[in-house]
Amino acid sequence: MKKLKGKPVSQGIVIGKATILKSHSDIALKENLEKSAVPLELKRFNNALRTTRLQLKKIYKNLQQVMGKDSSLIIESQSMLLNDTRLIDEITDKIRTNRVNSEWAIKEVSKKYLDFFSNIKDLSFREKGNDIADILGRITENLSKSSKSEDQEIENVILVADDLTPSTAASLMSKGKLLGIILNNGGETSHTVILARTLGIPTILETGNATDEITNDDTLIVDGLDGEIIVNPKDQYIAKTRIKIEKYNAHKKRLKKIIKLPDITKDKKEFKLMANIELPFESDLVHSYGASGIGLFRTEFLFMDPEIALFEEEQYLIYKNIAQKIYPENVTIRTFDIGRDKGTKYFKTGNERNPALGTMAVRLFLKEEKIFRTQIKSIIRANENGNIKILFPMITEIEEIHTIKKIMEEITDELRSEKKLPLHRIQTGIMIEIPGTIKLIKHLKDEIDFYSVGSNDLIQYLLAVERDNSSLSYLFNPYQPSVIENLFEIREETEKIGKPVTICGEIAGKPLTALMLLGMGYTNFSMNPLSIAEVKRVFTNVHFSRIRKIVKKLPEFDSKSKSEEFLIESMLRIYPEMFIKQPFF
Amino acid sequence: MEKEKINITNKLGLHARAAAKLSHLANNFNSNIFLLFNGDRVNAKSLLGILTLAASVGNDIIIEAEGEDESEAVSGIKELFEKKFDEES
Numbered sequence: 001m002k003k004l005k006g007k008p009v010s011q012g013i014v015i016g017k018a019t020i021l022k023s024h025s026d027i028a029l030k031e032n033l034e035k036s037a038v039p040l041e042l043k044r045f046n047n048a049l050r051t052t053r054l055q056l057k058k059i060y061k062n063l064q065q066v067m068g069k070d071s072s073l074i075i076e077s078q079s080m081l082l083n084d085t086r087l088i089d090e091i092t093d094k095i096r097t098n099r100v101n102s103e104w105a106i107k108e109v110s111k112k113y114l115d116f117f118s119n120i121k122d123l124s125f126r127e128k129g130n131d132i133a134d135i136l137g138r139i140t141e142n143l144s145k146s147s148k149s150e151d152q153e154i155e156n157v158i159l160v161a162d163d164l165t166p167s168t169a170a171s172l173m174s175k176g177k178l179l180g181i182i183l184n185n186g187g188e189t190s191h192t193v194i195l196a197r198t199l200g201i202p203t204i205l206e207t208g209n210a211t212d213e214i215t216n217d218d219t220l221i222v223d224g225l226d227g228e229i230i231v232n233p234k235d236q237y238i239a240k241t242r243i244k245i246e247k248y249n250a251h252k253k254r255l256k257k258i259i260k261l262p263d264i265t266k267d268k269k270e271f272k273l274m275a276n277i278e279l280p281f282e283s284d285l286v287h288s289y290g291a292s293g294i295g296l297f298r299t300e301f302l303f304m305d306p307e308i309a310l311f312e313e314e315q316y317l318i319y320k321n322i323a324q325k326i327y328p329e330n331v332t333i334r335t336f337d338i339g340r341d342k343g344t345k346y347f348k349t350g351n352e353r354n355p356a357l358g359t360m361a362v363r364l365f366l367k368e369e370k371i372f373r374t375q376i377k378s379i380i381r382a383n384e385n386g387n388i389k390i391l392f393p394m395i396t397e398i399e400e401i402h403t404i405k406k407i408m409e410e411i412t413d414e415l416r417s418e419k420k421l422p423l424h425r426i427q428t429g430i431m432i433e434i435p436g437t438i439k440l441i442k443h444l445k446d447e448i449d450f451y452s453v454g455s456n457d458l459i460q461y462l463l464a465v466e467r468d469n470s471s472l473s474y475l476f477n478p479y480q481p482s483v484i485e486n487l488f489e490i491r492e493e494t495e496k497i498g499k500p501v502t503i504c505g506e507i508a509g510k511p512l513t514a515l516m517l518l519g520m521g522y523t524n525f526s527m528n529p530l531s532i533a534e535v536k537r538v539f540t541n542v543h544f545s546r547i548r549k550i551v552k553k554l555p556e557f558d559s560k561s562k563s564e565e566f567l568i569e570s571m572l573r574i575y576p577e578m579f580i581k582q583p584f585f
Numbered sequence: 586m587e588k589e590k591i592n593i594t595n596k597l598g599l600h601a602r603a604a605a606k607l608s609h610l611a612n613n614f615n616s617n618i619f620l621l622f623n624g625d626r627v628n629a630k631s632l633l634g635i636l637t638l639a640a641s642v643g644n645d646i647i648i649e650a651e652g653e654d655e656s657e658a659v660s661g662i663k664e665l666f667e668k669k670f671d672e673e674s
Contacts, residue, residue, distance in 0.1 A: 077602075084631050084632045084634075086628060117636075313672075
């Protein structure tokens with residue numbers, strides 16, 4: 001029995017057998033063929049090609065059903081490449097003239113285009129190499145699967161793989177037969193994540209080496225709540241997990257009832273819980289999570305397909321659809337928060353020594369104005385029902401706001417002359433993530449309509465601790481005196497100028513920190529939609545006035561542990577029932 | 586043989602979607618159609634071929650067609666470039 005850790009991205013717990021998905025294209029070996037064997041090899045290749053075309057057609061159809069038209073673009077362009085005579089001729093020529101096996105010919109052609117496109121200066125061409133490699137990889141897989149089919153192999157198992165390309169993820173999951181998914185990596189897997197969540201498949205990413213640690217038919221426990229994987233667990237552990245699964249299911253049922261309650265505390269203080277989403281498709285689910293609208297739509301996913309990021313029409317349609325789906329609730333769209341770890345491959349940010357303090361988000365886009373303008377234009381244009389707000393990340397100084405507002409005015413004029421300007425004025429907000437920005441709030445009364453606190457970054461920059469550095473996680477703590485004091489200050493400053501503030505980030509979605517924020521006076525929360533029901537359960541069971549009294553004492557403590565202990569003890573004293581009965585969060 | 590020089594005016598140049606439209610259109614003609622750019626000569630009926638040109642806005646590109654419908658082919662393709670692949674309204 002051993003344990004692996006990863007990043008849980010789709011909740012649930014499951015026990016099952018492992019199946020390792022190996023990518024064939026990487027391990028292709030060269031075989032030299034007799035002249036007489038060439039026609040047979042060409043036939044083998046053409047069969048695999050035909051199978052791949054059929055597969056892709058099916059995937060395309062499934063994907064459109066599950067995710068909507070916008071998200072199937074990747075498959076569409078792959079399927080065009082698959083019908084491209086030049087690409088196919090190049091492979092068959094290699095088989096014929098070099099007398100090599102199909103796998104080798106594909107590998108060589110694939111490598112050629114990867115190299116070719118990675119050397120092109122123009123950003124929008126870069127990704128094409130990966131598209132070609134992905135699609136050719138599928139042909140290779142089909143070459144080796146003459147007898148067994150994908151469907152028979154992968155059914156009622158936990159899938160373990162290095163990474164999943166969008167097309168493989170879609171084809172495996174749209175059949176809905178997977179119990180769980182474990183990946184070594186998971187950088188570019190937004191498609192995987194959203195499909196997994198929709199279908200309720202527990203999924204853990206970024207395990208590092210799961211494919212080495214797990215072998216076929218190992219029994220696995222995938223705990224998509226804690227991000228833990230147990231390989232070949234002992235019997236008593238399995239029994240314990242079964243109980244946990246039962247409890248989890250009961251818990252989920254209970255939460256379903258809770259989301260229907262009105263959003264008020266016991267003493268009638270109103271609050272608002274909204275969803276953070278990353279993919280357009282998630283807007284369909286917002287209601288079922290019990291969210292009052294979307295408090296943060298992260299648009300970085302658009303960079304998966306640079307052609308969406310670069311086109312006004314595409315973006316406009318995506319934003320408009322979301323706004324329509326959640327009307328009359330609001331959606332706050334945050335402009336590209338790129339740089340640091342996210343999506344940098346489309347931009348040359350230079351080799352900065354410290355990307356977290358470097359050219360990112362608004363800083364990057366004020367340099368790359370073309371893309372920034374396209375996005376702002378699409379957002380303003382999409383605000384046909386007046387329920388879209390626009391949010392700018394990583395604001396450092398007032399000059400940035402002035403520049404942005406000037407760009408917005410120019411775009412408004414542009415839209416007016418194109419007769420595409422909606423009647424509604426769009427509300428403009430900024431993120432408070434950089435501690436220094438808090439001091440700007442009092443000067444922004446006439447500039448900014450609303451504020452949004454990105455707590456993860458705020459903590460990172462306040463404490464000079466990288467948020468994902470696990471050896472420093474003891475420092476990265478919301479109960480640090482400085483964090484508490486700054487959160488109080490943000491609330492007070494925004495209240496003074498009479499502007500609303502929303503808190504988004506992990507602390508909004510965890511019951512204890514959410515209660516702390518409520519006590520500070522925050523009433524707008526935006527969080528991972530899966531956390532909404534739990535926060536709502538806690539909020540509807542407390543009295544705002546009592547929480548406020550407790551939280552007001554927090555600035556007296558000089559350490560994170562004293563604050564946290566005091567908070568927990570006080571809560572347990574007045575609401576003993578609330579925390580004890582909940583084993584899951 | 587029909588030949589014509591065209592300037593690329595759409596913002597994104599011959600990226601995937603524009604390239605796809607171009608190859609679709611080229612496939613409607615019986616003539617052999619080639620694009621010449623930067624010393625390369627590619628078949629206009631191949632999406633991949635067009636992509637490998639990586640031609641951007643501002644670049645000049647030559648269309649060359651040979652066959653029964655060569656003049657229709659060239660003028661049809663020229664029109665597509667001129668209306669910026671319907672990308673910008």
